[in-house]
Amino acid sequence: MRGEIRIKGNPVDIKNPGDARGHGIAMIFQELSYVAEMSIEENFFLGEWPSRWGKISWKKLRYQVTELLSEEGLTYSPGVKMKYLSISEVQHLAIARAASKNAELIIMDEPSSAITEREVAELFGRIARLKAKGTSIIYISHKMDEIFQIADEITVMRDGKVISTQAKEELTMDNVIAMMVGRELSGEYPRQAMRSPPAEISLEVCSLTSQKYFHEVDFRAYHGEILGFAGLMGAGRTELMKAVFGLARFDSGTVKLHGQAVQLKNPAYSIASGMVMLTEDRRKYGIIPVRNIRENTALASLDTVFCKGYLDKDREYTIVNEACEKVNLNTKDYEKIISKLSGGNQQKVILARWMLLDPEILIMDEPTRGIDVGAKYEIYKIMDQLVQKGKTIIFISSELPELIGMSDRVYVMSGGRIRGELTRPEFSQEAIMKIATGSGLSE
Structure with a gap:
């Protein structure tokens, strides 16, 4: 492997997620990462639990998670195990967790794949507020309407290579889709008409x-x-x-x-x-x-x-x-x-x-x-x-x-x-x- 990562123009060495967090980078993963048998509060601070004299401060942990859930308008109890939540609820919490870290760069990989349209609107509002505070967002999605709604610049990748990076105004959805798949698609939904009215x-x-x-x-x-x-x-x-x-x-x-x-x-x-x-x-x-x-x-x-x-x-x-x-x-x-x-x-x-x-x-x-x-x-x-x-x-x-x-x-x-x-x-x-x-x- 070769190449270089720069933050604010300076080369950095990122070997693991801990290094990334140290440089102000947070990420929401497409394949949601959590420990099912642990509670919401434990998962929120996984790997970085607040401690005092070498012991985890459970009181402080629960207070911080309760405050965060309240700010996000989420009604979950901090002690509920993650395994009892639906995939959309887990994703909602992952978004709230990443946004709470005061990161300078948040990478969002398919963050809307399991949430409702109303929650997507709320997510876009949160992204707008983060941008206004100076936070950079890398938003990975296959939903073209979302990309064209919130992006300033669009990078298209295919087979591990960058195909194009252009301002949103220079592109259309058809352009982007063609670059993503390497060919024009003959109709977005290849559904043929039913051969006959359903009977059996x-x-x-x-x-x-x-x-x-x-x-x-x-x-x-x-x-x-x-x-x-x-x-x-x-x-x-x-x-x-x-x-x-x-x-x-x-x-x-x-x-x-x-x-x-x-x-x-x-x-x-x-x-x-x-x-x-x-x-x-x-x-x-x-x-x-x-x-x-x-x-x-x-x-x-x-x-x-x-x-x-x-x-x-x-x-x-x-x-x-x-x-x-x-x-x-x-x-x-x-x-x-x-x-x-x-x-x-x-x-x-x-x-x-x-x-x-x-x-x-x-x-x-x-x-x-x-x-x-x-x-x-x-x-x-x-x-x-x-x-x-x-x-x-x-x-x-x-x-x-x-x-x-x-x-x-x-x-x-x-x-x-x-x-x-x-x-x-x-x-x-x-x-x-x-x-x-x-x-x-x-x-």
């Missing part, structure tokens, strides 16, 4: 209720359909789909697959029944970070690569290679540890894993969160190819443009209930937000 129901949910998260939910999903789910944070979409998949319990109600009531006690039952799920938190539920691409891809198909207790490595390589080629994985080195891949390629590995099973129903919860424009486009194409073959996709997304661009129908949730259903001719961001916020109802 693949998944039906009747009066599904979890006292804590959702209530009396009814919906149908059809063969050859992308069924979208919209809603603000806390609407209950993710909790509902975890229950449908068997990843969480529900109190009452019925789930039907192909017209037959089933008891999906856990994910294994669902997978055996032809239903799989890409969760919103791929680090926690999707990948095994210390294992390689081959092992992560073949994870759900071990019964096809083991014979009499022995692993058939040739068979395993063949099916992994075939699946990874279908998703256009950006490497042939299947022995590479999956945590070394980009977010987009990690998501492709999970997709490849499920495609090996040829499922009938795919639940995809925020499948494009934190991935680049090119990888998003490829995932959209895979989704379209699957439904053209008659598969059913349930598509949860907080990005309304992609939900509108890819879905055939959209259910809108709020307060744990489905508040409205929209078909393609009725799609608009305004219509969805009116239902999600309770200011309008779907007929």
Whole structure:
């Protein structure tokens, strides 16, 4: 490795995060870094706990965190363990933590990937205040509307190299996207029209209720359909789909697959029944970070690569290679540890894993969160190819443009209930937000 880092014109030697903090640099990571079994207050000061005479000053620590949470308008108790928070809540806290350090430079890597539009507006307001105080912000994002809203200068990178650095006024979104992927994209959402109106129901949910998260939910999903789910944070979409998949319990109600009531006690039952799920938190539920691409891809198909207790490595390589080629994985080195891949390629590995099973129903919860424009486009194409073959996709997304661009129908949730259903001719961001916020109802 070679090169030089300069701060205020002076060369500096940064060997680790501690050195960076010493030079006034803070960072919010795309893959959120926290210790799940520790509390909010412990995570806030991880590695730099206030101490006196060699002992941690817990009273001081709790006071500082309580003050900070109050200033940020967050209602969490400092003693709550991080594992009980949602990914969006964890990200919100990460943003508050970085902003509290009085850093001269804050690097934000996909800071809006798991927060609501209202919280994004609050984040932009915080960024404006930081800039006014003289703080520099490096804002890494694949969301072009955000980049063009807050950036002064835009640097485009591809394959580890800087392609261009220009003032925002000199660029358009199409220019930036073309430089990012190295080619022009033929349409942002490659969704073909449904071959025929939906007729055969693949998944039906009747009066599904979890006292804590959702209530009396009814919906149908059809063969050859992308069924979208919209809603603000806390609407209950993710909790509902975890229950449908068997990843969480529900109190009452019925789930039907192909017209037959089933008891999906856990994910294994669902997978055996032809239903799989890409969760919103791929680090926690999707990948095994210390294992390689081959092992992560073949994870759900071990019964096809083991014979009499022995692993058939040739068979395993063949099916992994075939699946990874279908998703256009950006490497042939299947022995590479999956945590070394980009977010987009990690998501492709999970997709490849499920495609090996040829499922009938795919639940995809925020499948494009934190991935680049090119990888998003490829995932959209895979989704379209699957439904053209008659598969059913349930598509949860907080990005309304992609939900509108890819879905055939959209259910809108709020307060744990489905508040409205929209078909393609009725799609608009305004219509969805009116239902999600309770200011309008779907007929």
